[in-house]
Structure formats: C-alpha cells, structure tokens
Amino acid sequence: MALAVAIQMDPIDTINIDADSTFALALEAQARGHALFHYLPDALTLRDGRLHARGRPLEVARRHGNHHRFGAYEELDLAGVDVILMRQDPPFDMAYITATHLLELLPPEGPLVVNDPAAVRNAPEKLFVLRFRELMPPTLLTRDRDEIRAFWKEHRDIILKPLFGNGGAGVFRLRPGDENLTALLEMYEQIQREPVMVQRYVPEVRQGDKRIILVEGEPVGAVMRVPPEGEARANLHVGARPERTELRGREREICAAIGPTLRAQGLVFVGIDVIGDWLTEINVTSPTGIQEIARLDGVEIAPKIWDAIEARIAERAERRPA
Secondary structure: OOOEEEEEOOOOOOOOOOOOHHHHHHHHHHHOOOEEEEEOHHHEEEEOOEEEEEEEEEEEOOOOOOOEEEOOOEEEEHHHOOEEEEOOOOOOOHHHHHHHHHHHOOOOOOOEEEOOHHHHHOOOHHHHHHHHHHHOOOEEEEOOHHHHHHHHHHHOOEEEEEOOOOOOOOOEEEOOOOOOHHHHHHHHHHHOOOOEEEEEOOHHHHHOEEEEEEEOOEEEEEEEEEOOOOOOOOOHHHOOEEEOOOOOHHHHHHHHHHHHHHHHOOOOEEEEEEEOOEEEEEEOOOOOOHHHHHHHHOOOOHHHHHHHHHHHHHHHHHHOOO
16 A cells, blocks of 8 residues: 655754654555655645645655655645544644635545544644543643632642743643742733633642543553653653653553543544543644664554554545445
8 A cells, every 4th residue: 555645743853753653654555655745834824625735756765864865846735645644732722723724625535634633623632621521630721820829729739831832841730839820920911811721839840740542532651751850841842761661550540531532533643641641632743752762662652653554545435325
C-alpha cells in the first residue's frame, strides 16, 4: 500500500530530530514506501471549493544537520492525497481552528486526516478532559476571582493554567500564603478572555508526570517526565527529565475509560498526562513522547500509528461502492 502523505506542520528545518514525533512518523512512512509532501499551515488555500496548498516533496533521514531534502514547490490538490497528517504545534488559536475547518471541507471520499479535524477542534486538551471529570483532581474553570480564592482556601496548594497554552507556558503553582494571586489573575485577564483552569496541586508530580500514548484508544507506551528541582512543571520543553516507566492498574483504568471515545472520534494518535492517580490533560493536536519511549523502552510507536492509519485506509476502501 503506497500512499501519498501530506504533512501539515511547522518548518521542518529547525525541529529536534531526536525528539520530534512528526519526524519519527515521516521516517516510518518513508520506510513503508509512502510518498511524503510538506506544507506549512499558512499555505492552505481554498478557491471555489477546492483546497490546495503550496508544498514540496519531502525526503527525511536521521542525520543531524542534514535531516531533510525538499523537491520543487508544487500546488498540492489536497483532495487527491491519501493521508494528511495535521501536526502543527499549538497554540490552539483561531488560526489553528480555521485550519481544522478548511480540512473538514475536503470530500468524504478524500484523504484521511489524522487526527480528524472536527474532533481536534472539539477537543482542546484542557477542555476535552473535562468530559472525564471523575478521573481528574479537583478542578475549577472560571474568571471569577472570588471563586478562585475560595477554591484556593479549600485546597491550599493549587495550580493555575491558561486554557490554550502549551509546553507549560503560563502555568503557576500557588502555595498557602502566596501573595501573587491577584497579579497573576490580572496578567491572565490582560492576555486572554477565556476562563482560567485551577486544579488542586498533586504532590506526586515530584515523581513525575506520566505521558501515555494511545493509538486507536489503546495504550501503547509511556514515559515519565520528572521536573527539575525548583520547577513545578513537568514539560520536557522546560527541562523535565524523561525516565522509563510502566503502566499501573489505575492508568490502565483511565485508558479504558477514555479509549472508546478517542477511537470513535477519529483520534488515532493521542497523548494523555497522568499525575499520581489523576488524569490532567488529553493532547490531540500534536502529541509528543514517542521518540523518548523508543529510546527508554525500545517500544517503537510510529509503526503502530502507521498500522492504524493503513487499517483505516483499507476500511474506507472496502466501504466504497464497487
């Protein structure tokens, strides 16, 4: 099964080839004989109902400083490719949402978009998780300062997060007696109109925030991200240390609870975050972690993702009328 695969992502020139999940997916697709094309999200153009993008054929190689080669620019008729990987990084802003709307206009018999653009639009990581609130630590979503103060008084040690941030940006921990709450809320109010997410601090984060990768709703690997000393955030972007880990019973329960919803919505490749016994986020936009899992555990997840994509392509072909 040789497929034409268009990758919608940020510039590939500056990625870290030892950490980037899209790069691992591109390598695996190329090894399977699929043809790769790359275009930037802002290259999308809709004209008279036809969606196309100015993109280039792409070859990749695991060579530092020389990890990709482009062909000449061409106009990609996106209805004519087999797979589109929507892999640009957040922020999950209006440009991101617009891109999902454009990809959703492709004909039903057209390419398989991974992850499904309508599902991505409806699943911001800090909002989608609220559908499974019984799996979460105590959580508040509000702009009301009095509500936040009352929550803080009840739980004493809290985390504040912007709804649509990424990579740990704008995440703060407030301990009892901290004098910065009002200043933080003023800052949030100046840069966003959305509510703030407030959660009870989970002290088990000192042992790590576990990123679990699910493919078609099934857990296939995990990596523990341990925050550095003096840092409340466990994001690899801010210096967290990846460590080998295994799935516990509670984490398998969480995956079993959310897995059917992920699969039903076309969310083929998902990363969830678990601290202690609690689910904190569901990442569907551009999940990371598969290269760290491969290095620490020897579990190659990119082939599992491509197996799932190819299976969906085969199912679609079988459903087409003869």
